Amino acid sequence: MIISSSKTFEEVLVSLEGIDNVFVIGCNVCAARLHVGGEPEVLDMCAKLKAAGKNVVGWALPTAACSIQSYEKLVEKGPGIQKADAILVMACGSGTSVVSMLVDVPVYPSNNTDSLGGRSQEQVIPHLCEMCGACNIQEFGGICPKANCPKGLLNGPCGGSISGKCEVDTEQECAWELIYRQLEKTGRLKLLEKIIGPRDYN
Numbered sequence: 001m002i003i004s005s006s007k008t009f010e011e012v013l014v015s016l017e018g019i020d021n022v023f024v025i026g027c028n029v030c031a032a033r034l035h036v037g038g039e040p041e042v043l044d045m046c047a048k049l050k051a052a053g054k055n056v057v058g059w060a061l062p063t064a065a066c067s068i069q070s071y072e073k074l075v076e077k078g079p080g081i082q083k084a085d086a087i088l089v090m091a092c093g094s095g096t097s098v099v100s101m102l103v104d105v106p107v108y109p110s111n112n113t114d115s116l117g118g119r120s121q122e123q124v125i126p127h128l129c130e131m132c133g134a135c136n137i138q139e140f141g142g143i144c145p146k147a148n149c150p151k152g153l154l155n156g157p158c159g160g161s162i163s164g165k166c167e168v169d170t171e172q173e174c175a176w177e178l179i180y181r182q183l184e185k186t187g188r189l190k191l192l193e194k195i196i197g198p199r200d201y202n
């Protein structure tokens with residue numbers, strides 16, 4: 001799940017300065033689950049834009065903003081897009097980019113894209129993967145230190161953790177403590193004896 005968060009409405013208005021006819025596109029996957037681009041948020045955005053004097057020519061909620069097939073599909077969902085001077089996308093940067101490729105008017109993001117995370121047991125986990133392009137998460141019991149240890153230590157821990165909390169961010173658990181517990185639980189503590197080399201950036 002791509003974690004994105006809403007820009008302030010004031011920021012959105014500044015980006016839309018001088019534009020009258022706005023079409024709003026949400027995303028019914030990640031952004032909807034995070035409550036930053038699902039139907040209620042899109043409708044709320046449309047109402048706020050109208051109240052701010054914009055002419056909202058329509059809105060659409062594709063299943064996933066990052067995988068819209070064609071402009072025609074967008075027109076099917078919201079014919080008003082044909083009258084738009086600009087599109088406001090309430091999704092991650094990937095969704096905003098895909099929309100930009102399909103239309104010939106300016107596209108503006110209403111969200112900031114923060115990280116690659118997930119959602120489990122009704123909890124959003126904001127930071128799970130750094131998209132390093134060389135996944136070896138199996139070496140760490142399925143908990144990625146590149147994403148979860150602020151020092152990105154592949155051969156941790158650093159020795160600074162205090163009562164299981166990270167010395168850099170005392171709000172978060174030490175990633176290496178979590179890795180240790182996970183490896184212990186699955187009977188693979190032996191993995192800690194292995195030295196993990198740096199990624200080959202060539």
Ligand code: SF4
Pocket residue numbers: 128129130131132133134135136137144145146147
């Ligand atoms: S090693 Fe970590 S950062 Fe790299 S792809 Fe796997 S989970 Fe993502």
Ligand code: SF4
Pocket residue numbers: 148149150151152153156157158159160161162165166167168169173174175176177
């Ligand atoms: S305390 Fe743990 S999570 Fe924090 S920097 Fe050190 S090894 Fe990484």
